[in-house]
Amino acid sequence: MSNLVAHARRELRLVGEDRDVIDGLCRVVQAFADMGHSGASAHYAALYLDKLLRYQPLSELTDNPGEWIDRHADGTTPTPLWQSARNPEAFSTDGGKTYTLLSEQQAAGDMATTPIHHSKALPRMTEPSEESS
Known part of the structure; x- marks a missing residue:
């Protein structure tokens, strides 16, 4: 031992x-x-x-749609709400661009004083423009 x-x-x-x-x-x-x-x-x-x-991420949350679960689409919530697949206490109302943490919510759900975090923006792939021949 x-x-x-x-x-x-x-x-x-x-x-x-x-x-x-x-x-x-x-x-x-x-x-x-x-x-x-x-x-x-x-x-x-x-x-x-x-x-x-403790189900916490090792790096910043990103705005990658694959990191966010649409809880409205799966019928869990009546209004648009996304939950982080990497940090279950992170919730977003804008698809993961910004989010709040349950542990930081103030008493009685006072969202006015709950800190809002910004996800790390990932570069977006742009579609190549079609050239006329």
Whole structure:
């Protein structure tokens, strides 16, 4: 057992975690330890894992239509609303050009004070003009 796994097992016991949970989490910690990270790479890997395990994106959301799910088209909402496929708490009313985050909404859904984020604009492919012969 690695020192990291021993540490995880001890800490989880101290907070009274269930044995099955301890065993499961220690298997994950062991897999992480088996990757052989140095101190610096372990730090970055842990940051990535934290975001990935919370369904958060690792880079900016973009206005790529493939990143946005049209919830109005699928009958989920009565008005136009898109949800990010990469960050489930991001919602847009303009197809992904701008969005708000559920975690930033103010009390009682006061949209006037909810921050609006701008998606990274992706270059658009333009159709080549047809030349007359």
